[in-house]
Structure formats: structure tokens, C-alpha cells
Amino acid sequence: MTETATEITRLETFLQDHPTIKYISPSSDNYASAHKCWNGARHDKPLAIVQPQSHADVCTLIKYVKSKSLPFTLRTGGHNLEGRAVVERALLIDLRLLAGVTIEFDRKSAVIQGGTLQEEVGNTLWKEGLGTATGSIPSVGYVGWATYGGYGPFSSHWGLGADQIISATVVNPDGEIYVADQDLLQGIRGTGGLFGVILELTVKVYPLHKLLAGPIVFESTNIKETFIAFNAEYQKLESEGIPAKLTVQQTIFNSSHGAAFAVQFVWSGEILEDGQHWSERIASLGPVLMNGVTPTNLPDWFAGIGAHIPKTVYGSPFSYNVSSISPEVAESIGNGIAKMPNNPGTMMSMHQLRGNALQCELSSVFEAREPHFMLEIIGFSTDSALQQEAEKWAAEIAEDLVKVAPDALLPTHYISVFNSIAQASSPTEWVDKTYGTKVDTLKSLKAEFDPENLFALTVPTLR
Ligand SMILES: Cc1cc2nc3c(=O)[nH]c(=O)nc-3n(C[C@H](O)[C@H](O)[C@H](O)COP(=O)(O)OP(=O)(O)OC[C@H]3O[C@@H](n4cnc5c(N)ncnc54)[C@H](O)[C@@H]3O)c2cc1C
Numbered sequence: 015m016t017e018t019a020t021e022i023t024r025l026e027t028f029l030q031d032h033p034t035i036k037y038i039s040p041s042s043d044n045y046a047s048a049h050k051c052w053n054g055a056r057h058d059k060p061l062a063i064v065q066p067q068s069h070a071d072v073c074t075l076i077k078y079v080k081s082k083s084l085p086f087t088l089r090t091g092g093h094n095l096e097g098r099a100v101v102e103r104a105l106l107i108d109l110r111l112l113a114g115v116t117i118e119f120d121r122k123s124a125v126i127q128g129g130t131l132q133e134e135v136g137n138t139l140w141k142e143g144l145g146t147a148t149g150s151i152p153s154v155g156y157v158g159w160a161t162y163g164g165y166g167p168f169s170s171h172w173g174l175g176a177d178q179i180i181s182a183t184v185v186n187p188d189g190e191i192y193v194a195d196q197d198l199l200q201g202i203r204g205t206g207g208l209f210g211v212i213l214e215l216t217v218k219v220y221p222l223h224k225l226l227a228g229p230i231v232f233e234s235t236n237i238k239e240t241f242i243a244f245n246a247e248y249q250k251l252e253s254e255g256i257p258a259k260l261t262v263q264q265t266i267f268n269s270s271h272g273a274a275f276a277v278q279f280v281w282s283g284e285i286l287e288d289g290q291h292w293s294e295r296i297a298s299l300g301p302v303l304m305n306g307v308t309p310t311n312l313p314d315w316f317a318g319i320g321a322h323i324p325k326t327v328y329g330s331p332f333s334y335n336v337s338s339i340s341p342e343v344a345e346s347i348g349n350g351i352a353k354m355p356n357n358p359g360t361m362m363s364m365h366q367l368r369g370n371a372l373q374c375e376l377s378s379v380f381e382a383r384e385p386h387f388m389l390e391i392i393g394f395s396t397d398s399a400l401q402q403e404a405e406k407w408a409a410e411i412a413e414d415l416v417k418v419a420p421d422a423l424l425p426t427h428y429i430s431v432f433n434s435i436a437q438a439s440s441p442t443e444w445v446d447k448t449y450g451t452k453v454d455t456l457k458s459l460k461a462e463f464d465p466e467n468l469f470a471l472t473v474p475t476l477r
Pocket of ligand 1: 098151156472
């Protein structure tokens with residue numbers, strides 16, 4: 015019997031005593047679909063897949079993997095851009111059956127279960143006239159998004175995802191339920207699953223009854239010039255002051271007419287007329303092809319964005335934080351987007367850290383608090399045969415930025431989009447580049463809460 019077969023037999027015997035834990039064996043019909051991640055280029059195959067249905071099931075599983083020294087990974091939405099939720103021959107603990115959102119009595123916070131997707135968070139709160147910081151892709155896991163930082167359409171108004179976390183319940187390396195103390199919370203706000211399985215997060219919520227949102231697509235025949243001109247005008251507007259209730263995300267995507275430059279406009283303030291005024295100001299920064307900004311609701315808005323994101327892609331990302339879209343940065347990105355391969359999986363997006371995301375009174379190991387744009391250069395393709403072309407395109411933009419605009423590149427990186435292999439020479443450099451001055455805090459928290467490194471295959475990898 016091979017080692018793998020022995021491990022599977024042992025696991026199956028154990029699961030017979032724990033029938034509430036759902037099991038997907040490597041020979042199950044749904045094994046392939048159950049471990050599929052957003053990045054289809056991740057070819058690793060897990061030992062098997064288990065789906066806990068209760069907090070007690072998670073404790074049971076963690077005690078089991080520890081007692082057998084069995085490598086394991088955690089997965090929720092499967093949207094880690096490198097597909098890190100799946101590792102060859104490691105047991106995959108799929109948390110998606112542990113989903114749900116409960117609004118607290120005072121309506122100032124909500125408890126979000128560890129396996130909940132963004133869509134369920136936003137939509138449940140919306141029905142109650144509430145909102146919180148979320149990302150914009152409905153199928154991304156909420157915990158995976160929020161705990162590593164969490165940039166999104168409400169960042170300027172309410173802060174990052176990590177800034178909303180006021181308490182967390184985890185299953186620790188001993189398989190016990192533990193309510194995080196302030197030290198552990200500091201680590202969870204920035205490094206997610208490094209210390210344990212997050213069963214629940216309690217997050218801040220805010221009144222949200224209205225939403226004015228949608229894309230403003232600019233004339234993109236000469237996309238480089240459009241991009242450069244927009245950013246020059248946007249900088250002027252910013253110097254006059256842009257309200258925090260407005261979050262603007264620049265995107266470059268492939269439409270049926272080729273590459274297009276657009277702004278995702280989200281106004282989450284109460285007074286829609288003010289938002290309308292701002293949508294006109296943003297639209298005035300370039301020649302508009304289509305202005306889709308309209309009063310909407312969160313479920314429709316999520317659905318609209320989700321419909322444009324391919325379900326499976328092949329490739330890798332690159333990311334930099336830049337202090338501003340200076341003329342050099344704009345020229346470099348402009349040159350890159352003019353050469354973007356024509357595939358729906360290839361795109362670029364720019365989140366801006368401004369407004370109320372610039373500071374947070376809660377301690378965290380999230381490092382990048384200076385004003386910046388977080389560049390997501392999505393070197394992916396929906397066609398695996400075109401993966402290399404997309405990756406080469408993304409790598410060339412990243413290389414050119416280093417060459418022509420080194421002063422604009424910040425030392426901080428965003429772990430969820432950073433390319434841990436191409437942009438770092440080792441796991442140590444990966445961690446150093448993403449956590450900067452917070453690395454020592456991170457390491458001492460790891461030594462305190464997971465001294466044996468049971469959670470070794472999480473994001474990030476510390477040793
Ligand atoms: C199309 C797309 C768009 C994106 N847009 C944004 C964006 O706008 N803003 C932004 O900030 N990021 C964005 N991201 C990045 C995304 O937020 C992160 O990759 C996030 O970690 C994905 O979470 P997941 O649960 O979907 O992924 P998974 O691959 O399932 O999980 C990633 C890792 O998170 C950890 N984890 C997940 N759940 C738990 C848990 N309950 N307990 C402990 N650890 C856990 C594990 O270590 C796991 O390996 C985007 C990614 C994609 C693919």
C-alpha cells in the first residue's frame with residue numbers, strides 16, 4: 015500500500031466515527047470540481063476533501079491532522095490568485111458549509127461565519143439597511159478577503175476589510191475554540207489563517223440604505239492617452255478634495271471592442287444628489303463612451319460585476335503599491351495597457367488607499383497605510399494555451415515600472431495580489447516585502463499562537 019493510500023484509509027476510518035463531516039474522496043465524481051480554484055493553472059491535487067458542518071467538526075479535524083502530522087490547507091472562495099488553497103497531497107478542509115451572517119442586536123456589528131462568501135455578507139446586510147466593507151467580486155471568500163487587508167468599493171468610506179474586525183473566534187492548533195485576545199487580533203488583521211481556522215469574525219456594520227454605483231467607460235481607441243489624460247485630471251480633482259463616501263476604482267478590461275478603460279464608481283453616502291454630482295465630475299475627466307452610474311442595490315451590483323469575471327483562468331498576477339499615478343507611472347502603465355492581450359481573463363485594476371482607509375485605530379500587521387494605488391496586474395487568460403502570453407504581459411508592465419518609476423514604488427506590497435515567486439526570491443523575502451516593519455511582530459505572534467507551525471500551508475508561508 016502506498017503512503018497516500020494508507021493515509022486515505024486511515025482518514026476514512028476516522029470519518030466513519032464523525033459522519034457529520036462531509037467527505038469527498040479522490041475517486042468521487044465531484045473531486046475535481048470540489049478542489050477547483052479560480053486559478054486553473056494550479057494543478058495540485060489534494061489528498062481528499064473534507065467539509066466540516068459545525069465548529070465542533072472543525073475542532074475534530076484539527077485534532078486529527080495534528081495527531082497524524084497530516085499536512086492540510088484551508089479553503090473558502092478559492093480565489094487566492096496563486097491557487098494556494100490547494101496543495102499536492104495535503105488534506106483540503108473546505109469551509110464553505112460554515113456560512114452565515116448574523117446581525118447583532120445593536121445593529122452596529124455582525125458575526126460572519128468563516129466560510130461565507132462576499133455576496134452573502136453584502137446582500138444579507140443590504141436587506142437590513144446595513145453595509146460593511148466588502149470586495150466587489152461576489153464569489154471571493156469574506157474572511158480571505160478581509161483578513162489579508164481587504165481593498166474594495168467601500169474602502170475610502172469605511173476603511174479596509176481588516177479595519178472592520180472587532181473580534182474573532184478561531185480553532186487553535188490544539189483543536190480548541192479560542193476567542194482571540196488583542197494580540198491575536200492584531201495578527202489576524204493582516205495575516206488571516208496563519209494562526210488557526212477562523213470560525214467567525216465580528217465586524218463593524220453601518221447604515222446603508224442607498225447606493226449610487228456603476229461603471230463609467232471612457233473612449234479607449236487610444237487607451238494609453240485616455241489613461242494618461244484621465245489620471246492627470248484626476249490628480250487635479252484630488253488636490254481639490256474628493257469625499258470619502260466616494261470610492262473610485264480604475265479598471266482596464268477587454269470588451270467586445272477591445273481594451274477599454276473604465277472607472278468603477280461607488281457612492282455610499284446618504285445623499286444621492288451629492289453622489290450624482292460626483293459621478294458627473296468623474297465623468298468629466300475624459301471622453302465618456304458609456305456612463306452606467308445609477309441608483310442601485312448591492313445584490314444587483316454584485317451580480318453585475320460577477321457576470322463579467324471569468325470563473326476559471328490560467329496565469330499569475332503582479333502587483334505594486336505606487337504612491338501616485340505620476341506622469342512616469344501613467345506613461346509606463348499606458349504603454350502596458352496598449353499591449354494588453356485580447357482575452358476576457360486579462361485585466362488590470364487599481365485600488366486607491368485614501369479617505370478613511372488611511373488610518374485605523376485598531377492594531378494590525380497590515381503595513382501599507384500611506385496614500386497609494388494598489389495595482390493589480392492580472393496576467394491571466396481564460397484559455398490555458400494563452401497563459402504565458404498573459405503572464406509575459408503582466409511581467410513586462412511590472413518590470414517597466416521598476417525601470418522608469420522606481421521612486422513611485424512603495425516598499426509595501428499587498429499579499430493577496432503579490433506574485434510570491436516572480437516578485438520575491440524566497441518565502442522569507444515574500445513575507446518581508448509584504449509585512450515590512452511588522453514582520454517581527456508577526457513572527458513573535460506565530461511563535462506564541464502556533465509554535466509548532468501546524469498551520470504551515472496557509473497564506474503567507476512563514477517558514
Ligand atoms: C477575481 C479576484 C478579484 C479580487 N479582488 C480583490 C479586491 O478587490 N480586493 C482585495 O483586497 N482582494 C481581492 N482579491 C484577492 C482576494 O481577496 C484574496 O485572494 C482572498 O484571500 C481570497 O479569499 P478566498 O477565500 O476566496 O480564497 P481561498 O483561496 O479559498 O483562501 C485563501 C487563503 O485564505 C485563508 N483562509 C480562507 N478562509 C479562511 C478561514 N475561514 N480561516 C482561516 N484561513 C482562511 C487560507 O490560508 C487560504 O489558503 C481578488 C481575487 C480574485 C481572484
